[in-house]
Amino acid sequence: MEPLDDHVRDLIPLAADAGEEHHERLDDESNTLKPSFIRQVAEALDHHETDRVYALVEPLHPADIADLFELIEPDYRAELARAITDLLGSDVMAEMNDWVRDDLVEELDPDEVAELAEQMETDDAVALIEDLDAKDRAAVLAEMEPTERAAIESALAHPHESAGRLMSREFISVPEHWTVGELTDYLGRKSDLPTEFWEVFIVDERHHPVGTCALSWILRTPRNVALSDVMKRDQTLIPVTMDQEEVALRFQKYALISAAVVDPAGRLVGQITVDDVVHIIQEEAGEDALLLSGAGDGDINEPLPRTIRTRMLWLFVNLGTAILASSVVALFEGTIARLVTLAVLMPIVTGMGGNAATQTMTVTVRALATNQLTSSNTWRMIVREWWIASANGLGLGALMALGCQLVYHDWWLSFVLLLAMVLNSLNAGLSGVLIPIVLDRLRIDPAVTSTVFVTTMTDTFGFFFLGLAELFALH
Amino acid sequence: MEPLDDHVRDLIPLAADAGEEHHERLDDESNTLKPSFIRQVAEALDHHETDRVYALVEPLHPADIADLFELIEPDYRAELARAITDLLGSDVMAEMNDWVRDDLVEELDPDEVAELAEQMETDDAVALIEDLDAKDRAAVLAEMEPTERAAIESALAHPHESAGRLMSREFISVPEHWTVGELTDYLGRKSDLPTEFWEVFIVDERHHPVGTCALSWILRTPRNVALSDVMKRDQTLIPVTMDQEEVALRFQKYALISAAVVDPAGRLVGQITVDDVVHIIQEEAGEDALLLSGAGDGDINEPLPRTIRTRMLWLFVNLGTAILASSVVALFEGTIARLVTLAVLMPIVTGMGGNAATQTMTVTVRALATNQLTSSNTWRMIVREWWIASANGLGLGALMALGCQLVYHDWWLSFVLLLAMVLNSLNAGLSGVLIPIVLDRLRIDPAVTSTVFVTTMTDTFGFFFLGLAELFALH
Numbered sequence: 001m002e003p004l005d006d007h008v009r010d011l012i013p014l015a016a017d018a019g020e021e022h023h024e025r026l027d028d029e030s031n032t033l034k035p036s037f038i039r040q041v042a043e044a045l046d047h048h049e050t051d052r053v054y055a056l057v058e059p060l061h062p063a064d065i066a067d068l069f070e071l072i073e074p075d076y077r078a079e080l081a082r083a084i085t086d087l088l089g090s091d092v093m094a095e096m097n098d099w100v101r102d103d104l105v106e107e108l109d110p111d112e113v114a115e116l117a118e119q120m121e122t123d124d125a126v127a128l129i130e131d132l133d134a135k136d137r138a139a140v141l142a143e144m145e146p147t148e149r150a151a152i153e154s155a156l157a158h159p160h161e162s163a164g165r166l167m168s169r170e171f172i173s174v175p176e177h178w179t180v181g182e183l184t185d186y187l188g189r190k191s192d193l194p195t196e197f198w199e200v201f202i203v204d205e206r207h208h209p210v211g212t213c214a215l216s217w218i219l220r221t222p223r224n225v226a227l228s229d230v231m232k233r234d235q236t237l238i239p240v241t242m243d244q245e246e247v248a249l250r251f252q253k254y255a256l257i258s259a260a261v262v263d264p265a266g267r268l269v270g271q272i273t274v275d276d277v278v279h280i281i282q283e284e285a286g287e288d289a290l291l292l293s294g295a296g297d298g299d300i301n302e303p304l305p306r307t308i309r310t311r312m313l314w315l316f317v318n319l320g321t322a323i324l325a326s327s328v329v330a331l332f333e334g335t336i337a338r339l340v341t342l343a344v345l346m347p348i349v350t351g352m353g354g355n356a357a358t359q360t361m362t363v364t365v366r367a368l369a370t371n372q373l374t375s376s377n378t379w380r381m382i383v384r385e386w387w388i389a390s391a392n393g394l395g396l397g398a399l400m401a402l403g404c405q406l407v408y409h410d411w412w413l414s415f416v417l418l419l420a421m422v423l424n425s426l427n428a429g430l431s432g433v434l435i436p437i438v439l440d441r442l443r444i445d446p447a448v449t450s451t452v453f454v455t456t457m458t459d460t461f462g463f464f465f466l467g468l469a470e471l472f473a474l475h
Numbered sequence: 476m477e478p479l480d481d482h483v484r485d486l487i488p489l490a491a492d493a494g495e496e497h498h499e500r501l502d503d504e505s506n507t508l509k510p511s512f513i514r515q516v517a518e519a520l521d522h523h524e525t526d527r528v529y530a531l532v533e534p535l536h537p538a539d540i541a542d543l544f545e546l547i548e549p550d551y552r553a554e555l556a557r558a559i560t561d562l563l564g565s566d567v568m569a570e571m572n573d574w575v576r577d578d579l580v581e582e583l584d585p586d587e588v589a590e591l592a593e594q595m596e597t598d599d600a601v602a603l604i605e606d607l608d609a610k611d612r613a614a615v616l617a618e619m620e621p622t623e624r625a626a627i628e629s630a631l632a633h634p635h636e637s638a639g640r641l642m643s644r645e646f647i648s649v650p651e652h653w654t655v656g657e658l659t660d661y662l663g664r665k666s667d668l669p670t671e672f673w674e675v676f677i678v679d680e681r682h683h684p685v686g687t688c689a690l691s692w693i694l695r696t697p698r699n700v701a702l703s704d705v706m707k708r709d710q711t712l713i714p715v716t717m718d719q720e721e722v723a724l725r726f727q728k729y730a731l732i733s734a735a736v737v738d739p740a741g742r743l744v745g746q747i748t749v750d751d752v753v754h755i756i757q758e759e760a761g762e763d764a765l766l767l768s769g770a771g772d773g774d775i776n777e778p779l780p781r782t783i784r785t786r787m788l789w790l791f792v793n794l795g796t797a798i799l800a801s802s803v804v805a806l807f808e809g810t811i812a813r814l815v816t817l818a819v820l821m822p823i824v825t826g827m828g829g830n831a832a833t834q835t836m837t838v839t840v841r842a843l844a845t846n847q848l849t850s851s852n853t854w855r856m857i858v859r860e861w862w863i864a865s866a867n868g869l870g871l872g873a874l875m876a877l878g879c880q881l882v883y884h885d886w887w888l889s890f891v892l893l894l895a896m897v898l899n900s901l902n903a904g905l906s907g908v909l910i911p912i913v914l915d916r917l918r919i920d921p922a923v924t925s926t927v928f929v930t931t932m933t934d935t936f937g938f939f940f941l942g943l944a945e946l947f948a949l950h
Contacts, residue, residue, distance in 0.1 A: 215690035289764030293837035322826035351797035362768035
């Protein structure tokens with residue numbers, strides 16, 4: 001066989017024979033690094049055995065090297081980076097947790113960061129640089145090649161979390177009058193192709209995308225067929241300003257592998273591939289739970305003071321709702337003083353309301369985020385939640401009223417408990433569905449703000465249970 | 476130009492010119508069907524204008540037809556299906572919500588279902604059939620071609636939500652001694668190729684996968700190069716029994732487009748492609764929030780009685796914890812009777828504890844689900860949450876104690892409130908992190924069960940605030 005020419009050699013993956021050894025370091029079941037392995041690395045770092053560290057880390061997959069940085073004690077990270085600088089490629093940096101990466105980037109000199117960024121695709125380079133402060137960012141950009149720098153600067157000009165930040169500027173586009181043969185020859189000839197691509201974009205003379213061609217169609221089609229006869233015309237175009245969450249929803253809805261990104265004039269300016277979107281889908285889907293709980297982005301690698309600040313702010317706002325609830329209780333101090341049993345029953349009414357509201361709210365926020373709940377079925381959703389709340393309120397309220405009767409032998413008290421549970425269940429169900437919908441219509445992220453409003457509703461209303469007791473003169 | 480031969484013609488997408496018209500029916504911003512469009516379809520169905528329904532629906536993308544079924548009132552679904560039977564292709568069914576699809580499948584005759592299933596890739600066909608009851612499933616399978624039936628039966632033999640159910644049996648595998656040219660000729664010749672594929676698997680003589688080749692490498696490599704020289708050897712193999720959540724994590728971690736599925740003997744039996752995994756990532760990531768809230772799978776298309784049952788069961792279990800909390804209050808009835816202010820302050824202590832616990836628990840459950848929290852950093856995570864809980868408890872406790880002093884002018888009461896908030900914050904933080912970790916070690920899904928245990932801890936402990944008051948003889 002002939003010797004391979006250079007551009008073919010570039011294609012041969014580096015990690016070729018790492019398979020076996022790599023596997024030993026991973027826990028088979030969870031595919032995470034073993035604690036014993038991390039201890040070995042930490043010990044080698046303690047003894048400044050740079051060669052041993054290198055030998056341990058070298059066989060790892062880049063994604064596992066990234067994990068190693070996350071899992072090892074933070075104090076070791078800088079020294080680990082110095083021990084394995086040439087393993088710290090763009091793959092590793094792209095896979096690394098944002099906080100851990102930012103820490104590491106601050107440890108490196110601007111020219112080292114610039115060198116890493118130049119190896120990366122634009123989207124990954126942007127992710128590496130975007131969180132640096134203005135001074136550090138300028139220092140890194142100054143060290144870069146002019147063309148790479150221009151690409152990154154133009155990406156940074158797009159808003160945070162937009163398609164423009166996410167897209168790669170490396171893609172294949174060819175004119176619509178070409179044949180399959182011309183395209184194949186072009187691909188064979190071109191040496192600066194993107195490292196990976198799955199579809200070819202067909203453009204007209206104004207550089208507007210007119211179709212896409214999956215590589216599998218090109219491989220199975222005779223050379224003389226025109227691209228315009230095999231390409232798929234009905235493609236999903238992503239405007240450069242689109243929010244990344246919306247991009248992720250389109251990829252999911254239309255099962256896309258890659259998609260063309262167009263500027264406001266409709267010209268093809270980049271491509272987004274599914275591997276970049278997978279992270280976003282995962283983050284955005286998990287984010288709602290964290291936002292609803294007030295845990296911010298909930299990243300366990302976030303610096304501690306920042307986490308404390310985020311969580312305390314949320315608890316502080318919620319203390320406001322607790323104080324409101326507590327002042328409702330204060331209104332009825334006299335009633336409680338006359339019948340302390342009411343204080344005993346309070347947690348049952350408010351607990352049931354809070355849990356029912358959380359259920360409804362979580363379902364609603366999720367349905368809004370995934371575009372399952374639209375203006376077409378809003379009303380149906382509200383009616384549905386009304387039924388659920390009625391059924392749960394009546395069912396569980398009756399049960400509790402029965403229990404109350406057995407313990408306290410007081411028909412009026414049991415009746416008030418039933419009434420309070422039914423009303424609070426309806427209140428909880430309707431707040432849980434209406435508040436997120438209204439917030440969404442007002443263009444306020446329902447995941448961030450719903451909980452406070454819903455909690456206020458269920459807590460304060462829950463305590464009006466005491467008002468019912470007053471009304472029925474239970475003392 | 477020559478006329479296209481048949482297998483090329485098959486490749487030309489059908490929806491070719493639908494672009495413009497399709498777009499008019501969608502809300503530009505959210506990419507969902509407009510309510511006015513859905514009303515038009517419903518009206519046409521009311522008037523039994525089958526042709527008009529067909530004309531309205533025909534230009535839609537399959538994913539939007541699936542959405543139409545979800546968004547239209549359930550009563551219209553069967554008639555809509557009858558009006559557009561031949562548009563109801565496998566793409567539409569694959570994109571449809573599980574509950575809506577199951578409803579629809581029950582409306583169709585077994586031979587109609589069998590015909591749909593035969594057009595689909597194995598994984599989609601399995602999804603269509605797996606939720607039918609045994610009798611209906613047998614009826615559908617009986618109508619199918621023997622080879623298709625065998626493929627589906629073998630997929631159904633794998634556990635629910637395993638790689639075996641998810642994988643497609645249509646993939647390209649070639650022997651390792653081939654050259655790029657031999658592969659290209661083979662692809663051009665073979666007519667029963669999978670509709671879409673992105674990588675070719677290279678196997679040895681025992682049919683064990685030894686490498687993968689992205690199509691882009693094949694297109695840019697000279698014909699005479701051996702596949703074993705361009706293929707990537709270090710690939711991620713998915714065992715046929717692996718849970719789909721774990722499959723999704725691997726795809727994400729290693730940025731995979733497709734992966735080989737192997738049987739226990741290591742033979743290549745299928746492939747999983749990223750477009751199937753994207754749905755799972757989205758579902759699994761969103762699922763945790765829904766499970767933590769006790770809303771089951773939280774699907775808004777789930778039949779109402781089932782939703783009520785799921786949610787009521789959860790509320791019932793949580794009533795148990797509320798009764799426990801309430802009996803703690805009952806223990807201190809005497810104390811409350813002597814100082815009703817304690818009942819007023821109760822919601823503040825328990826509210827703060829509940830919210831802090833929810834934050835910690837959500838973060839922990841998420842970190843466990845994404846493999847970010849492993850045995851290597853468990854201890855660090857616990858220490859971290861201890862610091863957060865101390866900071867929040869002291870900060871907000873001091874604030875509330877100060878407020879209490881201003882309102883009630885009672886140093887002892889304010890001190891008890893501070894102490895209660897610090898202790899309950901520590902209790903909440905540690906329960907929130909330890910309970911999910913312990914459940915995970917016991918192989919119990921922490922998303923499903925954490926809330927009940929954590930709520931019990933914060934509620935009952937929160938009310939021991941009253942015990943503190945008793946201890947300091949506040950009455």
